[in-house]
Amino acid sequence: xxxxxxxxxxxxxxxxxxxxxxxxxxxxxxxxxxxxxxxxxxxxxxxxxxxxxxxxxxxxxxxxxxxxxxxxxxxxxxxxxxxxxxxxxxxxxxxxxxxxxxxxxxxxxxxxxxxxxxxxxxxxxxxxxxxxxxxxxxxxxxxxxxxxxxxxxxxxxxxxxxxxxxxxxxxxxxxxxxxxxxxxxxxxxxxxxxxxxxxxxxxxxxxxxxxxxxxxxxxxxxxxxxxxxxxxxxxxxxxxxxxxxxxxxxxxxxxxxxxxxxxxxxxxxxxxxxxxxxxxxxxxxxxxxxxxxxxxxxxxxxxxxxxxxxxxxxxxxxxxxxxxxxxxxxxxxxxxxxxxxxxxxxxxxxxxxxxxxxxxxxxxxxxxxxxxxxxxxxxxxxxxxxxxxxxxxxxxxxxxxxxxxxxxxxxxxxxxxxxxxxxxxxxxxxxxxxxxxxxxxxxxxxxxxxxxxxxxx
Numbered sequence: 001x002x003x004x005x006x007x008x009x010x011x012x013x014x015x016x017x018x019x020x021x022x023x024x025x026x027x028x029x030x031x032x033x034x035x036x037x038x039x040x041x042x043x044x045x046x047x048x049x050x051x052x053x054x055x056x057x058x059x060x061x062x063x064x065x066x067x068x069x070x071x072x073x074x075x076x077x078x079x080x081x082x083x084x085x086x087x088x089x090x091x092x093x094x095x096x097x098x099x100x101x102x103x104x105x106x107x108x109x110x111x112x113x114x115x116x117x118x119x120x121x122x123x124x125x126x127x128x129x130x131x132x133x134x135x136x137x138x139x140x141x142x143x144x145x146x147x148x149x150x151x152x153x154x155x156x157x158x159x160x161x162x163x164x165x166x167x168x169x170x171x172x173x174x175x176x177x178x179x180x181x182x183x184x185x186x187x188x189x190x191x192x193x194x195x196x197x198x199x200x201x202x203x204x205x206x207x208x209x210x211x212x213x214x215x216x217x218x219x220x221x222x223x224x225x226x227x228x229x230x231x232x233x234x235x236x237x238x239x240x241x242x243x244x245x246x247x248x249x250x251x252x253x254x255x256x257x258x259x260x261x262x263x264x265x266x267x268x269x270x271x272x273x274x275x276x277x278x279x280x281x282x283x284x285x286x287x288x289x290x291x292x293x294x295x296x297x298x299x300x301x302x303x304x305x306x307x308x309x310x311x312x313x314x315x316x317x318x319x320x321x322x323x324x325x326x327x328x329x330x331x332x333x334x335x336x337x338x339x340x341x342x343x344x345x346x347x348x349x350x351x352x353x354x355x356x357x358x359x360x361x362x363x364x365x366x367x368x369x370x371x372x373x374x375x376x377x378x379x380x381x382x383x384x385x386x387x388x389x390x391x392x393x394x395x396x397x398x399x400x401x402x403x404x405x406x407x408x409x410x411x412x413x414x415x416x417x418x419x420x421x422x423x424x425x426x427x428x429x430x431x432x433x434x435x436x437x438x439x440x441x442x443x444x445x446x447x448x449x450x451x452x453x454x455x456x457x
Contacts, residue, residue: 021105023050025097026057028081029074029109030138036073038065041132041139043115044150044167049138056108060125063113067091068454070111075456083107086446087278087342088454089250090240094278096443104439106277115149117156119233120222122186123149144178147171151195152186155215165204172199186218244340249453251279251339252446255347257356257416258386259408260305261397262427263434264348267386270435272346275442280342285335287349287361288326305357305399310364317365320373327351327377336378351377356411382445384438385416386427 027050033040039062045054061070071085071093078084083097091111099105115123123145131142141149151168154160172179179199183192191214198204207214223230244250254271256264272282311319335345354361355370363370390406400408416422425437450456 020050020052021097021099022053022107025081025083025095025105025107026050026053027137028077028083029095029107032073032077032081033061038062038070038073039129039132039139040111041128041141043128043141044146044153046135046138046140049136053107056110058110059112060115060128061091061111061113062129063125071450071454072456075451084443084447085450086443087250088450089244089342096278096446102436104274104278104443108277116233117153118219119230119237120156120219121226121229122152122222142178143171143175144182147175147179147199148182148185151182152218155211155218158211158215160204160208160211165198165202168204169199169202176200186221187214188217188221191217241340245337248336248339249449250342251345252382252442253335253339253345253347253380254442255350255352255380255383256386257350257352257383257412258388258427259390259393259405259412260399261393261395261405262386262388263396263431264386266431267427267435267438268346268348270431271438271442272344274435274439275344278443278446279344282344282346283338285345285347285350287353288323288330288351305360306404308362310359311362313365316363317369319361319363320365320369323351323354324373324376327373331378347380350380352383352415355415356408379421381421382442383416383419383422384441385412385422385424386434387413387424388427392428 040059042057042059044058067090071088074081074085083095085093086096087094093109095107097105114121114125115128128141128145131145132139133142140146147168154164180196183195187195194206194210198207256268258264276282338345351374354363355374358367358370390402390409393405394402416424423441425434427434
C-alpha cells in the first residue's frame with residue numbers, strides 16, 4: 001500500500017485545534033479508526049476539516065468492516081470521541097455530542113465500501129484506499145483519484161458551480177497525467193478532450209453547456225461496464241426501503257402534553273431547530289382534523305376552548321369512531337411512512353389530550369370509549385409532559401378557570417405515570433433549561449434504541 005503525506009495550508013494548520021463541536025467529534029472518529037487500524041479515506045470537501053464542517057462527511061472505508069462493527073467500535077470509544085451514535089442507516093451514521101455552549105451538535109457520516117453515484121460503481125474502495133495520502137490528522141485520496149471522484153460526482157449530479165470548477169482545476173494541476181487517465185477512463189475521446197481543456201484552462205463554460213450530454217454518456221458507460229452491479233444496487237435499495245417502511249426505526253414520533261400555558265409551542269420550536277441535523281426532515285402535527293370542517297355550525301374559539309357545548313351522545317360516539325380510524329389507518333399512511341424516511345414528528349396536540357380534556361373537543365360520550373381507543377391506536381415513541389404549577393400556567397394563559405388548570409395538571413400527571421414511554425419535565429424553569437432536558441431525553445432514547453437493536457452493551 002502506497003501512502004503519501006500532504007501538508008495542509010499554513011493558515012489551516014494554525015487554526016487546527018480550534019474546531020467546532022462537530023469538528024471535535026470528527027477528530028475523535030479519525031483517531032478511533034486509526035487506532036483500530038481501519039483504512040478509511042475522506043473523498044472530498046475536507047479542506048477546512050476539522051475547523052468547519054459544512055455538511056455530511058463523505059468517505060470510503062474498508063469493505064471488511066461491516067456497519068455493525070463500525071457502530072460497535074464507535075460505541076465502545078464514545079468517551080474518547082465525545083459523542084454517541086444516534087442514527088444508523090447502513091454506513092450512514094449520525095453522531096450526537098455537545099457543543100461549546102452545551103447545546104446538541106451532530107456529525108453526519110456518509111461512508112461506503114466503494115465509490116458509487118446513482119447506483120453506479122466508479123471506483124472500488126480498495127483502489128481509493130491503496131493510494132490515499134495523509135492530510136492533517138486524516139486520510140484523503142490521491143490527487144488524481146480525488147479529481148476523478150469529484151468530477152464524476154458533479155457531472156453525474158448535473159451540478160457544477162464556480163467553487164467546484166476551481167477545485168477540479170487545482171487538483172488537475174497537482175497530477176496532470178493521472179487526472180488525464182481518469183477522464184479518459186469514463187468518457188470517449190471527444191468528451192474527454194472537452195473536459196481536459198476545461199481543467200487545464202480553468203474555463204468550464206463549454207462543459208456546462210454540454211453538461212446533460214456528458215452526464216448521459218457517463219451514466220451510460222458506467223451502466224454498461226457493470227450492468228449487474230447497477231441492477232443489484234437498485235434491488236438492494238428497494239429491499240432497504242421496504243425494510244425501513246416495515247420497521248420504521250430511523251424517525252422519531254414525539255407527543256408533547258400539558259395545559260395551555262405550559263410552553264409547548266416554544267419548546268417544540270426550539271427542539272425542532274436543535275435536532276434538525278439528526279433527521280432528514282421535521283413535521284408538526286396536531287389533533288385529528290374535523291372530518292367535515294366546512295359543515296361545522298359552531299366554530300371553536302381558540303381563546304375559549306370550553307365555550308362551545310359538547311356534542312350529543314351519538315355524534316360524540318361517531319366522532320370517537322372517526323378518531324379511531326384516523327389514529328390507526330391515518331397513522332400508517334402518514335406518520336409511519338414519515339418515520340421510515342427518518343422524520344422527526346412533533347405533536348403539540350394528540351389523541352391523548354382528549355383523555356384529559358374532552359370538553360376542548362366537544363366530546364360528550366363515555367370516557368371509557370376513549371380509553372379503549374387509546375389502547376388500540378399505535379403509541380408514540382416518547383410522550384413528554386411539560387409540567388408546571390397552576391399559578392405559573394395561569395400567569396401565561398387564562399383560557400380556562402384556575403380550577404380547570406389544576407384538574408388538568410393532576411390528570412396529565414396521573415396519565416403519564418401509567419405510560420411506559422412517558423416522561424415529566426419541569427416547565428417552570430427558563431426555556432433554555434427545559435429545552436436542554438427535552439433534548440437530552442430524546443437523544444438518550446435514540447441512543448438506547450440503537451443499543452437494543454444491535455445488542456450493544
